[in-house]
Amino acid sequence: MESGEDDNVDSSSSPLLASLRNDELKKLLRFKVYKRRWFVLLVLCLLNCSNATLWLTFAPVADQSAEYLQATLMDINWLSLVYMVVSIPLSFATTWLLDTVGLRVTLILGSWLNMFGSITRIMGGPPGAVFSIHYAVVMLGQTLAAVAQPLIIFTPTKMAALWFPDHQRATANTIASMANPLGILMANLVSPAIAHTSDRIPVLMLAYSIPACVACFLATVGIRSSAPPTPPSASAEFSTSEPFVQGVKLLLKNRAYLVLLLCFGSGVGVFTCFSTLLDQILCAQGYTNDFAGLCAALFIAFGIVGAGLLGLYVDKTKRFTEAIKINMAISALAAIAFSVVCLMQQQSIAVATVCSLFGFFGFSIYPVVMELSVECSYPVGEATSAGLIFISGQILSIVYIVILQSLAIPVADSPRSTCGIAPQSWKVSMMVLAVLTTVFTCVFIIFFRTRYKRLEAEEDATYGRMRDTAADASTKTIADT
Numbered sequence: 001m002e003s004g005e006d007d008n009v010d011s012s013s014s015p016l017l018a019s020l021r022n023d024e025l026k027k028l029l030r031f032k033v034y035k036r037r038w039f040v041l042l043v044l045c046l047l048n049c050s051n052a053t054l055w056l057t058f059a060p061v062a063d064q065s066a067e068y069l070q071a072t073l074m075d076i077n078w079l080s081l082v083y084m085v086v087s088i089p090l091s092f093a094t095t096w097l098l099d100t101v102g103l104r105v106t107l108i109l110g111s112w113l114n115m116f117g118s119i120t121r122i123m124g125g126p127p128g129a130v131f132s133i134h135y136a137v138v139m140l141g142q143t144l145a146a147v148a149q150p151l152i153i154f155t156p157t158k159m160a161a162l163w164f165p166d167h168q169r170a171t172a173n174t175i176a177s178m179a180n181p182l183g184i185l186m187a188n189l190v191s192p193a194i195a196h197t198s199d200r201i202p203v204l205m206l207a208y209s210i211p212a213c214v215a216c217f218l219a220t221v222g223i224r225s226s227a228p229p230t231p232p233s234a235s236a237e238f239s240t241s242e243p244f245v246q247g248v249k250l251l252l253k254n255r256a257y258l259v260l261l262l263c264f265g266s267g268v269g270v271f272t273c274f275s276t277l278l279d280q281i282l283c284a285q286g287y288t289n290d291f292a293g294l295c296a297a298l299f300i301a302f303g304i305v306g307a308g309l310l311g312l313y314v315d316k317t318k319r320f321t322e323a324i325k326i327n328m329a330i331s332a333l334a335a336i337a338f339s340v341v342c343l344m345q346q347q348s349i350a351v352a353t354v355c356s357l358f359g360f361f362g363f364s365i366y367p368v369v370m371e372l373s374v375e376c377s378y379p380v381g382e383a384t385s386a387g388l389i390f391i392s393g394q395i396l397s398i399v400y401i402v403i404l405q406s407l408a409i410p411v412a413d414s415p416r417s418t419c420g421i422a423p424q425s426w427k428v429s430m431m432v433l434a435v436l437t438t439v440f441t442c443v444f445i446i447f448f449r450t451r452y453k454r455l456e457a458e459e460d461a462t463y464g465r466m467r468d469t470a471a472d473a474s475t476k477t478i479a480d481t
Contacts, residue, residue, distance in 0.1 A: 033232045037163040039222055041172055044107065044159055045179035046215035047152045051114050052183025053190070053208050054121075054145040055083050060191040060293070067198035069135045079142050084394055086146035091391045094150040099247070099381030102226035103158055108219050110151030115216035117145030118209035122202060138205075153180060154390065157370045158382040162227040166458060167315055169233075170371050174311030177367040178304045185300045188293060233458055247380040251388060256376045256450035261392050263444035264369045267328070268393025269400040270335065270437050271363060274299070276401060278355075280408075281430070284423040285345050286416035295355040302356045303363025310364050318455060320372040321448065324365050328441045331362030335437035339430035345416060378453035400436070404429040 058065040062076045069075070098106045121141030156176035160169040195204045251257050278299075279292040310327070314320050334357045341350045370386045377385040408424040 048179035049183035050211045056187035061195040064198040068201040083146040095387035098383035104226040110148045111216040111219040113148035118212035157386040165232045170315040174367040247384045263440045265392030266440040269396035272397035298356045299359035303359035306360040306364030332441040334358040339434040375452040376450035
């Protein structure tokens with residue numbers, strides 16, 4: 001049960017209101033919550049994790065995948081890049097669908113697309129046949145899963161707002177959002193463990209299809225409504241989300257939201273570059289692929305731990321802005337440190353430590369930013385405000401990757417290089433990455449100011465209910481006398 005009452009209510013205006021500030025009034029002002037909210041959260045976590053494993057199925061075993069599918073490494077890279085290409089144009093439709101049609105339809109549609117994508121990948125003729133379409137079938141499956149991604153990844157904020165009370169929203173959002181990087185981590189660990197050789201690729205695809213089917217079954221059978229029978233908070237009870245087009249117009253006029261959109265979108269771009277280029281950056285200094293994989297795993301694992309701790313903290317304190325500003329400042333320092341240590345040889349401990357700190361303070365702010373985007377843009381729909389930030393991050397990810405790769409300078413063969421291809425100097429690229437992180441962190445710290453509009457709306461609604469309760473009690477008392 002969740003109480004919507006503020007214990008600091010001013011009672012000086014009415015002795016009757018003061019007399020009502022007791023346990024009986026608290027019972028009247030409570031919002032009921034339902035145990036089924038944890039089931040909805042579980043299903044969303046399974047979908048998020050499953051979709052992420054489908055995304056990165058082949059990246060950790062690119063050589064084996066290329067051999068099995070009789071494709072080039074570039075073709076294998078496109079099996080992952082298709083997610084980014086598809087998600088950008090479909091994101092706008094997803095935000096409209098989620099805020100207009102509802103959570104249940106969106107989740108079920110996403111679960112079926114995710115399942116069909118996983119099953120489609122294991123179909124088709126054997127590779128090497130005269131009319132083999134095996135790679136095309138796998139790409140079709142990846143595309144279906146890519147269409148499902150925005151339907152799944154946009155929903156944590158909406159789910160938390162509709163199903164969870166205000167003191168659990170950030171935690172629920174964190175758990176659901178961090179299921180996606182957990183899936184990325186699992187893909188990096190499970191794919192190499194299963195697919196030692198190219199003939200194990202079908203087993204790998206079958207293994208990843210099982211959780212997708214389970215999640216689809218649970219979503220279809222178990223989620224019977226978009227929201228609980230009664231709202232868990234005042235903002236859910238009095239929600240007046242703007243229509244999609246009107247909501248976008250309001251967001252474009254909201255200065256605080258635009259600062260958040262630009263700065264956090266840039267942060268997503270930086271983290272995407274870090275994850276994508278880490279192996280290429282470290283191999284030039286003699287670090288092995290296994291060590292690069294360890295650093296990526298530390299980055300994600302510490303990010304998940306940091307997100308959990310940060311979610312609990314902001315749920316209790318509601319200090320969204322302060323928490324994000326502090327974490328972003330430390331992340332900028334970690335980015336600067338990484339731009340230095342990644343260019344040094346035989347500094348494994350330093351590189352691993354910096355990657356861990358980068359994940360703990362930087363990667364962990366994602367779910368809290370999603371909550372803050374709703375707070376500063378309320379009553380715009382949760383999917384719209386969070387979705388546009390995701391789109392910004394996807395676009396800037398592509399831009400940053402292109403820029404950093406273009407700045408990498410090929411160097412003569414070096415005996416210390418462990419790269420499969422000619423090594424490159426990433427010195428300029430890393431300096432640019434550190435500058436981008438620092439600039440947008442400073443912009444956010446200096447210019448971001450906002451009221452927590454959703455919390456204010458909940459407070460106003462609660463006080464309104466208290467006044468109504470007091471008035472009803474006063475009327476009843478007069479009538480009795």
